Amino acid sequence: MRKSKFSYWTMALLMATALVTGFHGVSLAPAAARAEAPPLPSFADLSEQVKHSVVNISTTKVVERGPSHPFFGSESPLREFFGEEFFKRFFGGEPQGKFKTNSLGSGVVIDADGTILTNNHVIEKADEIKIKLDDGNEYDAKIVGRDPKTDLALIQAKPDDNFPEPVPLGSSDDLRVGDWVMAVGNPFGFGHTVTTGIISAKGRIIGAGPYDDFLQTDAAINPGNSGGPLFNMKGEVVGINTAIVAQGQGIGFAIPIDMAKELLPQLKSGEVVRGWLGVMIQDISSEMAESFELKDTQGALVGDVLEDSPAEEGGLQRGDVVLAVDGKEVEDAHQLSRMVASIVPGTRVKIKVIRDGETREISVKVGTMPGGAAEKAPEVESENAWGITVQNLTEDMAQKFGWDENEKGVVVTAVEPDGPAAQANLRSGDLVKEINRRKIQNLRDYNEAMKDAEKDKPLLLLIKRGENTFYVVVKNGKD
Numbered sequence: 502m503r504k505s506k507f508s509y510w511t512m513a514l515l516m517a518t519a520l521v522t523g524f525h526g527v528s529l530a531p532a533a534a535r536a537e538a539p540p541l542p543s544f545a546d547l548s549e550q551v552k553h554s555v556v557n558i559s560t561t562k563v564v565e566r567g568p569s570h571p572f573f574g575s576e577s578p579l580r581e582f583f584g585e586e587f588f589k590r591f592f593g594g595e596p597q598g599k600f601k602t603n604s605l606g607s608g609v610v611i612d613a614d615g616t617i618l619t620n621n622h623v624i625e626k627a628d629e630i631k632i633k634l635d636d637g638n639e640y641d642a643k644i645v646g647r648d649p650k651t652d653l654a655l656i657q658a659k660p661d662d663n664f665p666e667p668v669p670l671g672s673s674d675d676l677r678v679g680d681w682v683m684a685v686g687n688p689f690g691f692g693h694t695v696t697t698g699i700i701s702a703k704g705r706i707i708g709a710g711p712y713d714d715f716l717q718t719d720a721a722i723n724p725g726n727s728g729g730p731l732f733n734m735k736g737e738v739v740g741i742n743t744a745i746v747a748q749g750q751g752i753g754f755a756i757p758i759d760m761a762k763e764l765l766p767q768l769k770s771g772e773v774v775r776g777w778l779g780v781m782i783q784d785i786s787s788e789m790a791e792s793f794e795l796k797d798t799q800g801a802l803v804g805d806v807l808e809d810s811p812a813e814e815g816g817l818q819r820g821d822v823v824l825a826v827d828g829k830e831v832e833d834a835h836q837l838s839r840m841v842a843s844i845v846p847g848t849r850v851k852i853k854v855i856r857d858g859e860t861r862e863i864s865v866k867v868g869t870m871p872g873g874a875a876e877k878a879p880e881v882e883s884e885n886a887w888g889i890t891v892q893n894l895t896e897d898m899a900q901k902f903g904w905d906e907n908e909k910g911v912v913v914t915a916v917e918p919d920g921p922a923a924q925a926n927l928r929s930g931d932l933v934k935e936i937n938r939r940k941i942q943n944l945r946d947y948n949e950a951m952k953d954a955e956k957d958k959p960l961l962l963l964i965k966r967g968e969n970t971f972y973v974v975v976k977n978g979k980d
Contacts, residue, residue: 542734544683548695550736552635553665555729556617557687558606558642558656560627607686607729608632608656609738610667615640615660616769618761619728620743621647624654632658634665635693646768651712652743653761654728655768668730671737673716673757676700684720684742684753686729696721698751707744707754712839715754716740722753731755763843776844777870779810780817781970782834788974792937792961793822794858800824801834803854804963805970815865818856819963819970820938825853841867887951887960887975888920889913891933893944902930909942910934910965925975927964934970935963 606623610616617632624630630642640658647654658664676682680700688694698720705715718731722742731740740755767773781804790798803821806812823831827850831837844850846869851862891911892898898914899906910932916922933941936950937960954960960975 542681544695544697547683547732547734547736548685551668551730551732552685552693552695554610554668555685555693556608556610556632556634557690557692558608558617558619558623558728559631559633560604560606560624561629562604562627605687605690605725606727607725607742609685609728609730609741610665611670611738612667613660615642615658615664616645616667617642617656617658618730618738618741619654619656620741620756621649621652621654623728624656625649630656632656634663636663638663640664646771646773648764648768648773650773651756651760651764653741653756653764653768655765668732669737670758670762671733671735671739673703673739673759676703676716676733676739678702681734682718682720682739683732683734684718684722684726684729684755685732686722686726686742688721688723688725690725694726701752703757705754706835712760712842713835714757714760714839715743716757718753718755719751720753721751722755726753774846775842775870776846776848776867777810778812778817778841778865778867779807780812781805781807782823782837783971784833784835785822786974788959788976789961789972792959792974793820793855795822795855799833800831800855801837802972804972805965811865811868815852816863817852817854817865821854821856823852823854824860826850842870846870887922887977888917889922889927889975890915891944891947894932904932908932908965909940911941911944911947921975921977925962925973927962927973927975928966930966932965933962934965935961937961 604623606619608617608619608623611618624644625647627644630644631639632642633639642656642658645655645657678700682698682700684696684698686694698718700716701719702717705717706713707715716731716739718740720731722745726742727744729742730738731742733739739758741758741761742753742755744754745752764773782801783804785793785795785798785800785802787798789802790796793802800822803812803817803819803823805819806817823837825831826837826840829840831840844867846867849864849866852865853860853862890913892914894904894906894908894910894912896906898904898912899908902912904912913922913927913929913931913933915929916927933947935941936947937954939946939950941947941950956977959977962973962975964971964973
């Protein structure tokens with residue numbers, strides 16, 4: 502009995518020892534207890550290095566204001582009932598006239614001559630601009646150049662011995678998703694504030710303008726941060742903080758510094774000019790790629806070429822698919838717009854296109870972006886497979902839908918709800934200019950083209966809507 506008891510306690514002791522030390526002498530303790538995790542980076546040195554070059558911007562502008570409320574206006578029945586003396590005594594008369602409004606933002610010194618880079622919306626329409634350094638010194642500033650389309654602007658203060666050194670501009674193209682970044686600015690007027698995070702995404706399009714190409718970061722950005730710099734770990738400016746998603750957290754956007762660097766010479770000159778081809782372009786869907794017999798959706802599809810434009814003079818045609826400009830590949834229509842806009846007007850470029858299945862190169866000299874009565878025909882119902890109704894563009898139809906009566910094509914007068922045409926986003930008033938690459942000038946052309954269209958394949962339509970011309974693929978409702 503005593504031996505059995507000894508064996509029991511001996512075994513229990515051995516098992517407990519094994520659980521603590523691990524079998525075969527290997528510790529079973531968590532890895533974190535055996536090796537310390539690498540420390541997170543400290544931004545203290547970086548903050549000390551760059552904070553002096555970040556400025557707070559305050560602006561003042563004068564606005565004219567009429568009566569603040571219709572009940573208090575000069576025509577209000579309350580004025581007649583209570584009398585003018587009552588309103589003057591208790592409300593001070595009508596609150597109208599000139600008033601000063603103030604706003605806050607941020608900026609960063611980029612040149613020893615006192616040049617500061619910021620957002621256009623921070624200083625737009627400002628009558629007075631003041632900058633404040635982190636040491637409390639204030640300076641008057643003036644607008645040097647601004648560009649509403651990219652929301653960038655340059656202002657300049659007169660530097661003295663206390664003025665901070667400029668910070669270097671880095672490369673936003675070299676950034677990788679996951680890289681550490683630091684934002685410095687003036688959120689809510691609290692003064693110099695540092696926040697940190699990572700690059701969450703690149704190339705974001707948020708609908709802010711025609712040249713959207715934002716960096717997304719989870720570094721906290723708040724009102725007042727606008728125009729402030731986004732730094733990499735080397736202390737180089739890689740972005741200009743611009744926007745936030747109000748309903749989200751950890752979603753901020755910055756203009757890539759490479760875009761700003763392209764514009765700096767023009768901003769310093771006080772005038773921004775952009776390259777221009779004079780084409781209507783669009784992205785290529787998988788259905789369009791199939792219709793144009795393309796191997797993929799890369800490139801930008803030319804929906805129309807403006808008359809007397811650089812594109813027309815160079816030989817670009819409707820239906821061309823632009824693949825590259827001067828050897829740089831074009832991914833989509835948005836990228837092509839940015840590429841052309843950044844080209845100095847007067848520059849001759851080589852544009853690689855696919856036309857009717859063949860690849861060719863076209864030389865185009867980039868230009869400067871420029872800041873009807875016929876008998877009424879009966880409506881013709883299309884086949885139910887397409888869900889669209891069209892008719893000739895008569896004088897009445899032209900007036901109804903705002904078209905020049907000399908326009909060619911047939912006008913869409915009805916779209917069947919939930920039909921193929923509606924799913925392709927066709928609307929009443931659209932002008933059909935082509936069907937499957939065949940020109941359409943009237944109902945006869947339309948009917949012949951529809952009759953020849955293969956019923957088991959989608960329709961490729963060239964549509965004109967307002968000033969825009971683009972292609973649309975309509976799938977057969979019987980598919």
